[in-house]
Amino acid sequence: MPFIPHTDQDVQKMLAVIGVDSIDALFDEIPPQLRAKPLVGIPEGLSEMAMMRMMSDRAEQDAGALCFIGAGAYEHHIPAAVWDIASRGEFLTAYTPYQAEASQGTLQVIYEYQSMICQLTGLDVANASLYDGASGLAEAVLMAVRANRKSKSRKVLLAASLHPLYRKVVGSVVGNQQIELEDLPVNEASLSLNLEALESFVGQDYAALVIQQPNFLGSIEDVHALTDWAQANGMLVIGVVNPTALALLAPPGEWGRNGADIAVGEGQPLGLPLASGGPYFGFLSCKQKLVRQMPGRIIGRTEDLEGNEGFTLTLQAREQHIRRSKATSNICTNQGLAVTAATIYLSLLGNKGLTKVAQASHQNAHVLAKKLTSVDGVKLRSSTAFFHEFVIELPLDVGVVLERMAEQNVLAGFDLSSFDAADLKNCLLVCVTEVKTKTDLDVFVSALKRALEQEDAQC
């Protein structure tokens, strides 16, 4: 019986004190017809050693490929100290800091995290995190609809250059609340938002505009023009941003004349492993005046009764455990451990380290892009500036090329052929970060060449 410490004597003593003769008797209030039959479909338990052998074999099956897929999850170097410290039992096995005096560690970490997110995004206040980037955006959309005092509209304008999976998640979450989502189109040539199309959206009432920077296709958007236009037309602006890129790019707080109103994004690049998609965390920050419309937990700095500095959950009157059906969201947890890792990561890197990560990723991506355009039949799909992810057009079907490269253990990128918002047949989204060496880039190029030549051989 793994993890149950009871000896037979313990059990006998406990039953005697309770006054029953068997553990089974403790279930005497449950109607007998409801009692379950043995769990036949579940195997016998394993020892830790046997389990580790099985899990190691399975983990090994998936290991070893050179990965150039980005599309919302990015491979960065994670300093050894990040998870060594985040995995300390005191962080790992604590719960929600409801008893503030016994949770000052977690509370201070989250306060420091909130501060760092405000610095990165250039906004005033941040919450303690949401589940991930896409669900964070869904919460930001709900928040903007609640918070926009100038507009009663329940329509929200989404950049068509937004991550398609974010678009889907927002749709699933807000769909039942009569919020309509409309698309701001992409310019087919530049793979960024079509500023000429803005005119046709004037005069319609929207609560908010969602812009992603860099956008899903890697392109840099003209966020200043978009922000000014949206705010002039009564919308709140939600910026979906990559935190690594923020070391270089203008933060949402500096967009346009007045800054974006809400920033949200995927926190994974800040010290979290790819790990099949989670746990990651969604960060969310906003202007001071919107703080009471924020979803999720918020940690505040205060004093104890002797005047010493301390940290506590605050503005809880927005939350479900107090407001029940009138809460700003049903969200209960944050991603505490993921945020702990990110806070350690940002402390270790500092602005200098994060900037270098961003620069190295940017440079490596440009080196690979240039190498690829020298391959016969391959071209860069647009000339718009990009950060560390870009679109190439191939002379054949992307699915075929990806499969052939995967056979050479190179995962070449994200297949864009079914992307809705632009015609990207035969197009591939490729990401390069600071972890890739010159050799890695050469491996990519030769794997691609081989994949393309294979076709020639068949002709």
Place this chain on the structure above:
Amino acid sequence: MLIFDKGVKGRYARAQVTDVADVELELPAELLRSKAAQLPEVSELQVVRHFTNLSRKNFSIDTQFYPLGSCTMKYNPRGAHRAASLPGFLSRHPLAPESHSQGYLSCIYGLQEILKEVTGMAGISLSPMAGAQGEFAGVAMIKAYHDGRNDFARTEIIVPEAAHGTNPATAVMCGYKVKEVPIHADGDLDIDALTAAVGPQTAGIMMTNPSTCGVFERQVELIAKIVHEAGGLLYYDGANLNAILGTVRPGDMGFDVLHMNLHKTFATPHGGGGPGSGPVAVSERLQPYLPTPIVGVRDESDVPEYMWLDEQELPDSIGRLSTFMGNAGVLLRAYVYAVLLGKEGLHRVGEYSTLNANYLAKLMSNAGFELAYKDRRATHEFIVTLRQQSKELGVTAMDFAKRLLDYGYHAPTTYFPLLVPECFLIEPTETEAIDELEGFVDAMKAIQKEAETAAEMVKGAPFTQPVRRLDDVKAARELDVAYPAVSRD
């Protein structure tokens, strides 16, 4: 002291700086940052020391007994943490092709099968990232089911008054009105009130069983019949699944949809408030609506081939709830936990958590503490009310909670459920040994004595923690949620 205050201009952790030449960025100048982010400027040792010391200011399962009711703070096996942290799992990109994902997918498929078996449900999706998101998925499926039958008159979700706050908040997020139904003094639902509440406007009911009162709802089959006959569906909030794991299956009680909290019942670490994981399982009629993606199997032969099932295969799905597939690492830990326990071990979870709770309840009662439902059998948790202490001594449940910290015990859940005055919701879990339970009772007895003789002292607790009681009013009024607190308005 904050990490920011420990910095010195120009200091940095040199091993963490990527080697890159300062070359011209190929980015438009007007879209670059105008001023640098003020992040800490500290050495690697300073970082390690700062966060190690912060960790020591936390209570945790690894350091203390943590009987937080409804949260199931049981031992989180280190083996599960180690296995989920294997390099092959950590380096797998969420969009990696199936050819490079069979190891991971086999674990997820295995977990799906185990969870269906222990809940008695027909289908499952592991993608919700927390209990509250699982609730959202469940209620959204109920809505999709009624909408799919062109039954648009169902606008209400019924919730017992003792329900978790997430239940009514979730119903509203799905576009429903909430109708609360009272419970009887014995902890069971008021059937007359339920009968009066249901009708053609009823979309469903959200229930926790055992309830938040720490007792098993004995009329669950009758409730299922009443709600089903009215055309509504039954939602099972799996917050308390630990109590009945291996003993009763929600599917057998008549529930149509449920979520589980893997961070409770399947022992994954709570991480200071997350990540959690809240899979949803359903009966046959709700299967088409499950959130995507799900793992399927192409060939059950010797070498099964696992695959993703997404919106092509599940066109009626309520959709995607996370960018990729939920909190994958939490799912791996839960799988490992189930693999370690096996069928025998899983069966005993409900038994021994119930044994521990009943023993602790009996000791508390013998020590003179008032049980809120003294004529009922405790489940995996139970409620003590300190209303006498509050009334006669002026010492509240909050005071007892804070004083417990001085004795080295994390406080139980306080002031929930809201309908029991001055309450403690106490959940010891099956992984605590008898001596730990007895130590907790001794501490409570000692505090009781202090309350009788030195009430003011108890009201000033805690004394041994990094801080004394905090000023929550100041925290909300003079809001300081980021350093440096610069306002840009």
